[in-house]
Amino acid sequence: MTVTNKSENEKYDEDFLKKFSRDFCRKIIELIDTTNLNILENILKKWIDNIDKNTENILESMQKHKENELLFSSIIGFFYQHGIGCIIDKNKALELYLISVNNNNIIIKINENFKESFIKLNIINEFEISSQNINVIIGKFLLSLFYYKDIILDERNFNNYLSSARKGDLVAQYNLGKYYYSGKEITQDYNKAFLWFSKSANDGYVKSQLSLGKCYYFGRGTEQDYKKAIEWYSKSAINEYAKGQYNLGLCYDSGIGTDKDKVKAFEWYSKSASNGYAKGQNELGRCYEFGKGVEKDFNKAFEWYSKSANNECAKAQNNLGDCYYYGKGVMQDYKMAFEWFSKSADNGCAEGQDSLGYCYKHSKGVEKNYEKAFIWHSKSARNGYGKGQNNLGDCYYYGRGIAQDYEKALKWYSKSADNGYAKGQNNLGYCYKHGKGVTKDYSKAFEWYYKSAINECAKGQYHLGYCYHYGIGTSINIEEAIIWYKKASKCGIVRASEELKKIQFIE
Template sequence: MEILQGLREMIIPGTPEEYVKIYTECWDDELDNRPTMKQIVDRLISLISGTNSSINADDQVINRDQYTPISSNQQLNPCTSDPLQGGLSKVIQNFHGMDTAEVVKTITTSDKSLNRIIEEILILISVRLDKGKEWKKEIESDPNAMFLLGYFYYYGVETNIEKKMAFELFFNASKQQHTLSQYYVGLCYLFGDGVIKDEKLAFKYIETIANNDCVAGQLELGHFYKKAIGVEKDIRMAYKWNLKAAHNGNLRAKCILGNFYLNGEGVKKNYESAFELFRQSAEGGYSSGISMLGHCYIKGVGTNVNKQKAFALYQKAANLGNKTAQFNLAIIYKNGDGIDKDIDKAIHWYIESAKQEHRKAQYNLAIIYENGDGIHKDIDRAIYWYKKSAEQGHQKAQYSLARMFRIEGDIDGAIHWYRKSAGQGYYKAQYNLAQIYESGDDIDRAIYWYKKSAEQGDRNAQYNLAVIYENGVRIKDLDKATYWSERVI
C-alpha cells in the first residue's frame, strides 16, 4: 500500500468531520501522538453505529450463499445486544448473498471514509505489531478490536485473506460473549473457513446468538431448520425464527415470512398475509420485498391484478440490482405485457440478470442469441449462456447445450449434458439420450430412457419403444409393442 510507504491521500470532499479527525490523527508524525488501537476501534464502532449506508444486492442461490442479500435503507442492528450498526453490520447481515469482492466493494462504495479509516487502522496495526507482546495483549483484552481485525482478515480488507487467522480472532472474541464474533464463528464452521467444517457446531453458535435476540442469528437459524443444516429439517421452526426476526423489524425476514404464507410452508397459506408482509418489506426499501410485491400485483396474490403497479415495482427493484426483478422486467418487455414490446430493453435486463447468475435469465438470453430474436444470431454466445445456466442445474439449458454439442459432433459432450437433463426428468433429453444409445447398439439403455420419456407422454419415444419391442432386436414383446403403439394413436 502506498499509504504504508508514507504517502497520504487527500481527504475525500464531504467526509464527516469525525472520520477526518480519526484518520488524520493516525497520520501524526509523532508515533506517540497517534491514538491507540483500542481508542480507534472504540471510536470507529461509535461512528459506525450512526452510519446509514445502503447495500444493493440480489437473491441468488446456489453455493455458499444461503440467503437473499439485503437491499435496504433501513437502519439495522443485526444483533440487538451488540453496538455495531450501519455499514459493517449491514455487510454482516448480508453475508450470505455476498462474496469477498462484493463485501470490499460495498465498504468502498457505500462509505469511502470508512474504508479510509480501515486503511489507517491497518497502518497502525502494522506499526504496532513491532511492539510485540504489549500490542498483542492490548488487542486481546478488547473483543471489539479482535472482531474488527478478524473481519479484515476474513474479507481481505487492505490485507491478505487469512481465514485461519480470522477464525482464531473470532473464536477468542466469542469466548468473551462477543455476539458478532459468535456469529462469525458459526459461519466459519458452516463453510469450513479456517477450521474443519462442522455444521452441528455452526448450528450451536447460531442458536446461541439467536436466543440472545440477534436478528442475523434468527435469520440464519430459520434457514438451518428449513435446509436441515446441523439439525433435522423442521419447517415450523424455520417459520418461528423468521417470525422472531420479522418482529424485530428486519425487512428481509418479513420478505421470507411472506414467502412462507405464499407457499403455505410451516403455516396455513394466506395470500393476504403474504401481500402485507411483502408490502412492509418493500416500503422499507428491501429489493426482494419490492420484487415480490410486484409479483403479487401481476398475479393478483392477496390483491387485485395491476400490471402497471407490477411494472413500476419490478423497475424499482431492478434498478436496485435485484436479479429476479430484472428477469421479470425482461419478460414484460419481451412479451409487451401491459406495455409496448421492446426487445432491446428485454435483452438489456436479461443480460443484467444473467450476469448475476440468474439461471432462467441465462437460459432465455441463450435462446435469443441462438434464434437471433431482435439481435444478431450468435451461436458462441448462445452456447456460453446455455452452459452458464446448465452448470446451475437448469434442465432445459442442459438439454439445449447437449443439442448444440450434438450438432457440432461432440457426442461425449452431448451425452454428458443429456444425462444431466434426463436425470432431472426432462423428457426431451431422455428421448435424445435413448436415440444415441440405440444408434450405438446399447438397446438396454435405449429402452430405459425411451420408457422414461414415453411415460411422460412423448409420442416419439412411445413409437420408438413400440418398434423396438415389435422388431425384437434384443427383446421381442408384442404385448408391449401393442401397448406403446396404442399410446401413440
C-alpha cells in the same frame, strides 16, 4: 451499402463512448463534494448499470477502440475493479489506472477538496477538453481513490480498532475481526478474524456470536463444524439478534448442522422478521407462499414480501413482483409487477433482472422491447443466475435484441446447464443434437436431455423419450421412451402425445 452502415455504426460507437467518458467525469464532479468516499464507487457502479446499454458491449467497444489506452483506459480499469461486464480483476484495474495517468506529474490530493482539484485541471466549465485529458484526469482520481481507500482511510480505522480491541472493547474486537475476515482493507487472515470474534463472542456480543458461527460454518480460521456453527447462531438468536435468528432459520431449513425442520425454520424466520430483518421477512414470505413449516397463505406471503421489499431487500422486491404478476395475495397487475421487478433489478438482484427482461420480452406492464430485454437478461446472466443465462442464450439463438449468434447462445446455455437449470440443459442438448454453435454430438445431446428430464423439464423429458425411441445418442429402448413421453405428455407437450400414439399404433 454495407460499408456505409458499418461506418455509421462506428461513428455512433465513437460518439457514445466519448459522451460516456465525459458523463462519467461529470458524475464524479457531481458526487465528490456530496458523497462519502466509501460509497462513491457504488453510486458510480449503479449509474453505469442504469445506462440503457449492455455493459458488456460498452466494455468491449472501449477495448476494441484503436486508441483505448489513450482515451478509455481509466474507465476500463473501473469496469475491471468492480466486475462491470467482466470478472473482477483488481490487478488489471490498477495496471490500467497507471496506464491512464501516463507518468503525468499532476496528482489529485485526497486530503484537499476534490472539486477544487478538478477546477485546477480546468475541467468544470471547459468540456472542450480532449478525451485524452479526460482519461488522464479520471485515471488520477480513480488511482488516488484506489490507494486512499485501501491504504490511508482503512489503515487509520484499523489502528483505532486494534488499540480499542486490546483494551477489551467488544465492538472494536468485532470490527477488527471483520477487517481480517473480509481482507478488503488489509491482508485477509481468517485465523486472526476467528480469534477476535471469539474474544468478543465469549463475552456476549451478539454480532460476534453470529460471525463466529459463520467461521465454523465455512471452516474459516478453524475446522468446519456445523454443530458449533449452530451453537453460536443459537446464542446470537436467543440474544434477539435478528441476523442470527435468520441464519439459524436457514440451518433448520436446509438441515445443515441439525435435522431438517421446516417448522423450526419458520419459527426463527418469524422472530427475525418481527425484529425487522429484511431477509428474514423475505424468507417468512416464502414459507407462507410455498407452505414451508406453515399452511400456504398467499395473503400473508404478500404481506411479508411487502415489508421486506419496502426494507430494500432486492430478492423480496422480485418476489413481490411475482405476487403482482401471478395475482398471489393481490389482484394481478403487470404494471405493479414491472415496477417491483425494476426496483429489484436496479438493486442488483439477478432474479429481478431476469424478470424485468421477461417483461420487456413479452410486453408485460411495459411495451415490448427486445433490446432492453437483452440488456437485463445479460445483467442477470453475468450475475450467475441460471435462468437468466438460459434466457440470454435464447436472445442470441433467436436474434432478439442482438445479432443472432449460435456460438454465444451455446456459451450461455452451457453456463445455465452447469448451474443446474433444467431448460438450459434441454437447450444445450438441442444445440448438440442439431449442431448449433457446435459440432453435432448425439451422445452429448442425450447426456444433457437426460439431465434436463430428471430435473423435471417437460421438453427435456420429451427429447429424452425421442432419443430412446429412435436411438439418438443411445440404444433404442421403447419402454424408456414411453415412460418419458408420458411424463412430458402430462405436462402438456403435444408432440410427446403424438409420439406415444405412433408407438401404440405400431404395437
